[in-house]
Amino acid sequence: MNRIRPRALLTATAGVLAVAALSSCSGGAAAAGGDGGNGGGKEVPPMRISVNLTGESAKAGEPVTVTLAEGKLREVTVTDSKGARLEGKVSADGKKWTSARNATPGTAYAVEARDGGGATAKAAFTTAAPEKVNKLTLAPGKNTAVGIAQPLSIVFDHPVKNKADVEKHLKVTTSNNTEGSWGWMQDWSGKDRVDWRPKEYWKSGTKVTLDATLSGIDSGTAGGWFVRDYSTTFSIGKNQLVKVDLDNHRLTLLRDGQTVKDVPMSAGTPGGEKASWRGKTVLMSKEGTINMRSETVGLGDAYDKMVDYSMRLTWSGMYAHAAPWNAAYFGSANKSSGCIGMSDADAKSVYDAVQVGDPFEVTGSDAKGTQALNNGYGEWNLSWADWQAKSALR
Numbered sequence: 001m002n003r004i005r006p007r008a009l010l011t012a013t014a015g016v017l018a019v020a021a022l023s024s025c026s027g028g029a030a031a032a033g034g035d036g037g038n039g040g041g042k043e044v045p046p047m048r049i050s051v052n053l054t055g056e057s058a059k060a061g062e063p064v065t066v067t068l069a070e071g072k073l074r075e076v077t078v079t080d081s082k083g084a085r086l087e088g089k090v091s092a093d094g095k096k097w098t099s100a101r102n103a104t105p106g107t108a109y110a111v112e113a114r115d116g117g118g119a120t121a122k123a124a125f126t127t128a129a130p131e132k133v134n135k136l137t138l139a140p141g142k143n144t145a146v147g148i149a150q151p152l153s154i155v156f157d158h159p160v161k162n163k164a165d166v167e168k169h170l171k172v173t174t175s176n177n178t179e180g181s182w183g184w185m186q187d188w189s190g191k192d193r194v195d196w197r198p199k200e201y202w203k204s205g206t207k208v209t210l211d212a213t214l215s216g217i218d219s220g221t222a223g224g225w226f227v228r229d230y231s232t233t234f235s236i237g238k239n240q241l242v243k244v245d246l247d248n249h250r251l252t253l254l255r256d257g258q259t260v261k262d263v264p265m266s267a268g269t270p271g272g273e274k275a276s277w278r279g280k281t282v283l284m285s286k287e288g289t290i291n292m293r294s295e296t297v298g299l300g301d302a303y304d305k306m307v308d309y310s311m312r313l314t315w316s317g318m319y320a321h322a323a324p325w326n327a328a329y330f331g332s333a334n335k336s337s338g339c340i341g342m343s344d345a346d347a348k349s350v351y352d353a354v355q356v357g358d359p360f361e362v363t364g365s366d367a368k369g370t371q372a373l374n375n376g377y378g379e380w381n382l383s384w385a386d387w388q389a390k391s392a393l394r
Helices: 163-168 324-329 344-353 384-388
Strands: 004-006 011-013 016-019 022-024 047-051 063-068 073-080 088-090 096-102 108-115 120-126 136-139 144-146 152-156 170-174 180-186 192-198 207-212 230-236 240-245 250-255 258-264 276-282 285-293 304-312 319-322 340-342 359-363 367-370
Touching: 047 108, 047 120, 063 073, 063 108, 073 088, 073 096, 136 230, 152 207, 163 170, 163 180, 163 192, 170 180, 170 192, 180 384, 250 344, 258 344, 304 344, 319 344, 340 344
Parallel strands: 144 230, 240 359, 276 367, 319 340
Antiparallel strands: 004 022, 011 016, 016 047, 047 063, 063 096, 073 108, 088 096, 108 120, 136 152, 152 192, 170 207, 180 192, 207 230, 240 250, 250 258, 276 359, 285 304, 304 319
């Protein structure tokens, strides 16, 4: 009859641990972790490992390393309290295992190592809690379909000083190998923001995935740590483009290069702050009926109206919407307070047809300038080279 009994006790000094190897005490049976000796009760020597992170307040933000004192490592598993594993690999000489990811702050980890002889050793540590946690907001929303100009946009709760390190951990995958680049800016809200824009408008039907493997990454001074990963997926919908001609007072919707709508409109009054922005902008949201008040955009008490079929184009308050009070100027003059106004019927038809992410290309001399990069999605107003230069990895 076989009887199994422990042959060594766990010891732990200066981060070095030894775990009991189990052996058989009957002749002719293979010793646990041994080479299958034919008698004599051959013992497997205790396995000793050292882990670079120890204790209840270990340093986060660096890889976990497990080093074997003697022999060769066969397998190492490092799991957190939720069961998630830190993947890694053993060095060529079999002496050291290193995780591919950093240890996350405020996380308890369990380590188990096994050598070539079958002996095991265990360890545990907990990383120090972060003083500040950084989080982010992603656009567009998960599993949405958007227009061909929609960038992938990330706004961070706290400053990101280590932009290059963060950008290295933002991976965009597309179904058709779309070329694109990240670009950093300060969002209209004042927060740090990074967008991923294709070189050209997206192709309809493209599937896009973001994997932001940020857990364990330090934002830098005043930014705090990321303590989780993020991911999102979206797809590109219809191939649509809206052209707004300020000089000829027309709005044209094209689908697959063909005109499907051409309506008269009246844009912002030229010569001052009421003029519209020109440039390539992106439909940010379809907001329906909203209250528009002039004081919110620095125009005093000029208006306070409930406005139908509102389509936001900039953070500064430029919309396309229904403006029946301006009917006398549709197709003939720009007389609005900066927005692109249409009749109720035309605004409804455009509103129903457009997608969030559709480009609105605004041209003409009756403008107060080109839309700023961070005033909504203004990146399409930069050349490809200038956009690439905004990457922290260039």
